[in-house]
Amino acid sequence: MTTKSIQLIYFSPTHTSLKVANAIAEGMNLPMSNEIDLTYPIKDKDIIVNNQLTIIAVPTYAGRVAPIAMERIQKLKARETPAIIIVLYGNRDYEDALIELRDQVKAQGFIPVAGGAFIGEHSYSTEVMPTAAGRPDESDTLIAKNFGKAVLQQLESFNHLNDIPALHVKGNFPYKENKPKTPATPTTTYELCTQCQLCIEICPVEAIELKEEIVSDPETCIKCCACVKDCPNGARVFNTPFTEFLFKNFHERKEPELFMPTPKKATY
Numbered sequence: 001m002t003t004k005s006i007q008l009i010y011f012s013p014t015h016t017s018l019k020v021a022n023a024i025a026e027g028m029n030l031p032m033s034n035e036i037d038l039t040y041p042i043k044d045k046d047i048i049v050n051n052q053l054t055i056i057a058v059p060t061y062a063g064r065v066a067p068i069a070m071e072r073i074q075k076l077k078a079r080e081t082p083a084i085i086i087v088l089y090g091n092r093d094y095e096d097a098l099i100e101l102r103d104q105v106k107a108q109g110f111i112p113v114a115g116g117a118f119i120g121e122h123s124y125s126t127e128v129m130p131t132a133a134g135r136p137d138e139s140d141t142l143i144a145k146n147f148g149k150a151v152l153q154q155l156e157s158f159n160h161l162n163d164i165p166a167l168h169v170k171g172n173f174p175y176k177e178n179k180p181k182t183p184a185t186p187t188t189t190y191e192l193c194t195q196c197q198l199c200i201e202i203c204p205v206e207a208i209e210l211k212e213e214i215v216s217d218p219e220t221c222i223k224c225c226a227c228v229k230d231c232p233n234g235a236r237v238f239n240t241p242f243t244e245f246l247f248k249n250f251h252e253r254k255e256p257e258l259f260m261p262t263p264k265k266a267t268y
């Protein structure tokens with residue numbers, strides 16, 4: 001199988017999924033034919049995807065694929081498109097996110113050929129109580145680049161897409177149960193806010209608006225913390241007990257886990 005170009009599909013409010021997807025692509029050293037950003041609302045009912053090798057990267061929320069990413073993935077229409085599936089998680093656990101992603105992309109017409117779980121700075125990490133701060137870091141990026149290179153080499157050892165063995169990844173089915181949503185949202189420190197409205201622009205679910213002040217709707221908010229991490233003035237804060245819980249319990253560094261197809265055996 002020869003791969004001529006690659007495409008990226010991602011949902012990445014705080015940019016870690018995108019960083020890893022880019023590093024994998026860089027390792028492949030092929031032209032990028034297309035980029036589909038699912039982070040922002042998409043009006044189209046269907047998104048038609050070409051059949052170039054695709055890297056699909058999304059974050060883990062509560063041990064599953066972030067539900068809004070899942071919703072948007074269901075708009076993708078592919079046909080025999082090979083896919084490298086990637087989940088990011090904040091150094092706690094990715095539980096059933098990768099297996100769920102595998103199953104869903106298959107249902108959309110992709111053929112999952114390789115997968116990986118990488119670690120990204122936790123959305124609830126703060127300067128005072130950091131969890132996986134700065135990740136993916138240099139070491140993660142190198143692993144991602146080498147993974148891209150290795151997957152490409154392995155794909156070349158197969159004559160046809162249908163020869164690639166089914167991809168096995170870690171996770172359980174039935175998947176971990178999705179708990180009911182508990183409404184909450186970051187708040188604005190008004191003394192620091194300049195009302196630049198960047199937060200309104202980057203919110204993946206349009207939960208923020210400018211009334212007298214910048215306010216967000218806890219019912220709509222997905223707690224992704226894009227507005228917290230990207231605010232140029234540090235004016236958005238998400239106060240959650242999870243920040244301390246994660247800091248106390250998940251500081252031991254986890255490493256990326258990779259899942260590859262077994263290479264085709266030589267026949268004599």
Ligand SMILES: Cc1cc2nc3c(=O)[nH]c(=O)nc-3n(C[C@H](O)[C@H](O)[C@H](O)COP(=O)(O)O)c2cc1C
Pocket residue numbers: 011012013014015016017018058059060061062063064088089090091092093094119120121122123124222223224225
């Ligand atoms: C609502 C929510 C739930 C999360 N649940 C988990 C989890 O179960 N396990 C984990 O390790 N990280 C969890 N995280 C952290 C994210 O998976 C992690 O920060 C990821 O790198 C974010 O990806 P992004 O930068 O592409 O948005 C959660 C984050 C949010 C916002």
